[in-house]
Amino acid sequence: MTSRERLLRTLRREPVDRVPISTYELNGYNPDSFENRHPSYKRLMDKIRADTDCLYMWGWDAWAACPLWDGREERHEDGSITYYARLRTPKGDLTKVQRRYPHVHTTWTTEHLLKTPEDIDRYLSVVRQLFCIDEKKVKAAVESYQIAEERVGEHGIVMNSGGDPSAFVPDLFEFGLFTVMCCQHRDKILELIDAMKEPVYAKSKIEAEYKLGPVYRLCGPEYYTPPYLPKEYFEEMVVPGCTETIRILQEGGIFVRLHCHGRIRNVLPLIVATGARGLDPIEPPPDGDIELAEVKRLYGDRLVLFGNTELKVLEHADADEVEETVRRQMEAAKAGGGYVMMPTAAPITEPLPEKTERNYFVWIDAGLRYGGY
DSSP, rough: OHHHHHHHHTTTOOOBBBBBEEEEEOTTOOSGGGGSSGGHHHHHHHHHHHHHEEEEOOOOOOBBOOOEEEEEEEEOTTSSSEEEEEEEOOOOOOEEEEEEEBBBBEEEEOOOOOOOOHHHHHHHHHHHHHHBOOOHHHHHOOOOHHHHHHHHHHGGEEHHHHHHHGGGSSGGGOOOHHHHHHHHHHHHHHHHHHHHHHHHHHHOOOOOOOTOOSEEEEGGGGGSSSSTOOOOHHHEEEEEEEHHHHHHHHHHEEEEEEEOOSGGGGGGGHHHHHOOOEEEOOOOTTTSOHHHHHHHHHHHTTTTEEEEEEEHHHSSSSHHHHHHHHHHHHHHHOTTTEEEEEEEEEEOOOOOHHHHHHHHHHHHHHHHHOBOO
């Protein structure tokens, strides 16, 4: 059975030879990604290509360049780069600052765009101009997706990734301030989310039309979960837009997997109510608040489950603990299918630490050993 067949059959809940093993962002078939270019990752990436099932992470930026933005960058002696951006609006300027460091593949926002209730009004005054679909980008996205499909071939499937309407709001604020704004200016946050519905639905319709799937990782809900916000906020702020986005995508034949870190116990019924057919990453306690076995018992007939191996285990645990983690996961979720073994995240630094490399080897081998049907 090829990896492509194994993954598609798992999504359809059909019999497979073993539980699929996905290494998430570590993509063995994207030559442009840092893990396929840095020599410290070579042994691991060879192992990933040989023994795992690729969910080729792919996505695209649908929005036209907006002339209201301007900015500059500053390079520092340590190799880091600071980006200064300004958004000009009819009601006043908004600014943000971001920084990247060498050998670390992520970006830190040190000053967020929105800082006051008045800033929300400024942003809303230009939101239509910021999120206008660029038809040239649509054409480029279709071509890029086809390239990704050709690269992965029978070694896996392409997984599109994007946000529901609620996903675009939290990153506009420092996160602590975002939670305060939700409580003190609930109507304004709802106005921001509502403003994102039209462009997100338009993007989703394009993705459904061009079959930019066959699986879609939909991000956003985790920011609205306890203990950050009460359950009713999730129901009001996430569920309506998320449900409609999922409906559009799934009517186009795309399997939607909802991505929600953290403590999901109290919002699980609401997640199921959105119509999502998959869920990740299902972190175990104490970082999450529900065991994989319980999620399987409650919703295993409605959700394909992905994940449960925390990256901290792969980076810091002893080999025996890594193997025992996999054994417990298979015991909890393997029966009846509908489970994909997957880490909750992936390394972002280079070089790759030797211990992390070793633990990935142990983890993959344990999945092959315990995952057979």
